[in-house]
Amino acid sequence: MGDIFSNLGLGFGVVFQLVQWTPAFLGGVSIPIPVNILLCLIGALVGTLVGVLPGIGTIATVAMLLPITFGLPPVGALIMLAGIYYGAQYGGSTTSILVNIPGEAGSVVTALDGFQMAKQGRAGPALAIAAIGSFFAGCVATVLIALLGAPLTKIALAFGPAEYFSLMVLGLIFAVVLAKGSVLKAIAMIVFGLLLSMVGSDIETGASRMAFNIPELADGLGFATVAMGLFGFAEIIRNLDAGGETDRQLVQQKVTGLMPTKKDLIASAPAIGRGTVLGSMLGILPGGGATIASFAAYTMEKKLSKTPSRFGRGAIEGVAAPESANNAAAQTSFIPLLTLGIPPNAVMALMVGAMTIHGIVPGPQVMQKQPDLVWGMIASMWVGNLMLLIINLPMVGIWVRLLRVPYRLMFPSIVVFCSIGIYSVNNAPTDVMLAGAFGLVGYWLIKHDFEPAPLLLGMVLGPLMEENLRRALLISRGDWSVFLTRPLSALLMAIAAALLVLAVLPSLRKKRDEVFVESEN
Amino acid sequence: MSDTPSHAPVNSILPKWIRGPQDFIGGLALVAIAVFALWASSDLQGMRGFSFGAGTAPRMFAFLLLGLGVAVMLVGIVTEGAHLAKYHWRGPLFVSLAILSFAFLIRPMGLIVTAFSSFLISALGTPETKWTETIIVAVCLTAFCSLLFPYALGLPLQMLPKFMIR
Structure with a gap:
């Protein structure tokens, strides 16, 4: 217990760190500046700003804003990225409540009741409850991460290559089972991602693999490049297809009366609690994440409610539960990343990309060697949530105005912004072209109903999986049964197999689809 | 992902026995990618004894993708599915x-x-x-x-x- 407090203390120490700033114009007087808090604030603000733009989801927002953190020191960069992530998520819910255009799958359910509330002139309370619920969930999740971080790291250190490999298989299977759409197609996308990750030079022999003597490919496909193409450019092209201006039913009433009534608070308090618990659990699972959490929380609220007919007509619980759940899940999904080094979803995969750029290999070692980084990030989560609560509610008016920016002006700006971002990673024009190519690939994938998120996950896990597979087989002298004879590995593999079987069983499939279909009728 | 029209296009070039053209073409493309990857990694070294060569993992993943692509194609043939979405240029x-x-x-x-x-x-x-x-x-x-x-x-x-x- 004492450990946790000292660790959190270290974390808050990092977050509140003051850096002396001695500007020339003050003539040698130095001002202490809380740099990391500022970065967290800027991240949350910019994340909300971009996340609020309709049609831009969380993954796209984080991918687009990744380059602006490259110039920062690692701790600051990760704190800012985490801020961007929460900001983007909150921005997404703002859009769904006010315009009925969920920026991403996770906020689809928020739109159901949130937009109805907005139409009834209760946009203020809806936004406030979303923020309060998120903040509460964020607090609980922060404590949970602090509690689970250290023990899980200890377990992780006992893992051998065989266990690691099995764990990653389990994670990928979870990602498939919990995702929307066809299981088969999702697996195909993961394998496509694994294959893409093989481009570049082999870790052990240094042999160039599938690089066709193109110097820019020698180090492999840049992660930021692919993410930006698949999520940034592809989304733009797809939105152009749909016709940017068509269904923008922006709520015209002025957003007044921000504070929820006492009745609202009483109605939503249990929903927030349940959403937080459910979200935290689903977030820790590899493959879990914000999307499934909000769907599940909404379904549960509706099942538990005495008056389920109110849902879809502006029930405040229908906003409170999914919003708390997705924020809790967004945070607890950092647990597998920080302790095991395995990203459980696409956003965390982007975090791995960012860490790698700063020369950090995520995993149990980071927890021990760079505790300031890990605990600083954890503490910054709480601070970030507080910032969201403080800055967003007063700024709702600005976000509403942003929503009125027409798409015809927005998308060229995003194209330019993304291009500069990609170019600045390596100062390589080839990267920009590659991202463009992946934009077209992403557009094609969307047209054929393939989800790009599992692809990204596969791409990040590819090198890790190969390395561990190779090591495990080397240690076992080529014996493949090692994955089944080591007890822990066998257990993980068995869970993975059972999940996969369950997922394709018709009865469970129906139930799983039910959860997602909820949003469509 | 709701931009796929549910009605059949008037003159589809695909034969009638393909009931889910969207999946069929999607699977076909995955197969093509897998074959391309197999060709591109064909010059790499394979297994040496029980240790992996540079080409082992890429070929393994490529074969997996090949199998999955074929499976997606089969799904496209056997089950009623979405038609090809309209592309805009x-x-x-x-x-x-x-x-x-x-x-x-x-x-x-x-x-x-x-x-x-x-x-x-x-x-x-x-x-x-x-x-x-x-x-x-x-x-x-x-x-x-x-x-x-x-x-x-x-x-x-x-x-x-x-x-x-x-």
């Missing part, structure tokens, strides 16, 4: 052109010219563009980017065309 074409022009111009012409021209090219991607408004926004965005990236974020970007700075 305008958006993809001009957005791609804008990205390409960015890649080619950024080195010789610097950020200001490149950002401005890429903005205008991608604006061609929708018929809704109103040019006066677009040009004003393009100027503002170019100014914003030339302040944000090099100064606020400290990224080493060249601003002006090469022939002007020499």
